[in-house]
Amino acid sequence: MLDDKFYDKVKANSVIGHIFNDTAKVDWGNHLPKMYSFWSGLLLGEHGFSGNPMQKHIELSKQTPMTEIQFSEWLLIFTQTTDELFEGEKADEAKTRAANIARLMLHKIQTVTSN
Numbered sequence: 568m569l570d571d572k573f574y575d576k577v578k579a580n581s582v583i584g585h586i587f588n589d590t591a592k593v594d595w596g597n598h599l600p601k602m603y604s605f606w607s608g609l610l611l612g613e614h615g616f617s618g619n620p621m622q623k624h625i626e627l628s629k630q631t632p633m634t635e636i637q638f639s640e641w642l643l644i645f646t647q648t649t650d651e652l653f654e655g656e657k658a659d660e661a662k663t664r665a666a667n668i669a670r671l672m673l674h675k676i677q678t679v680t681s682n
């Protein structure tokens with residue numbers, strides 16, 4: 568599963584791992600199902616995700632730097648994991664959408680913080 572492999576890398580990552588492990592102290596049993604439904608909603612049109620990612624990340628950025636550096640690292644891990652596991656149209660779509668959302672999130676964060 569993309570999300571499992573992605574988060575194995577995230578947890579061990581020196582640039583952003585600490586945000587998940589220490590800042591947010593992510594409960595993976597809760598986070599992973601959310602991410603499955605987030606991505607299956609975007610890519611497959613399935614319903615079920617109810618969350619507020621923008622708000623969550625804005626809150627995180629008040630506790631720890633969330634700048635171009637962290638977002639580039641996030642995107643790099645996402646792209647690498649997608650390429651390791653998949654190829655084709657949906658994989659390309661996932662990467663494009665992740666990049667677009669990451670850019671939008673960073674932009675929103677920059678407008679509410681001084682990062």
Ligand code: HEM
Pocket residue numbers: 583586587591593598601602605617618619620623624627633637638641664665668669672
């Ligand atoms: C620097 C980059 C990022 C970091 C460090 C990060 C970190 C996190 C953390 C720690 C959480 C858990 C928050 C909590 O439940 O308290 C979270 C939730 C989430 N993240 Fe990220 N994230 C990043 C970028 C992204 C991007 C680019 C996307 C989408 C493409 C994304 C999608 C989500 C979603 C859907 C949730 C669940 C939100 C909810 O429960 O409402 N994240 N993220």
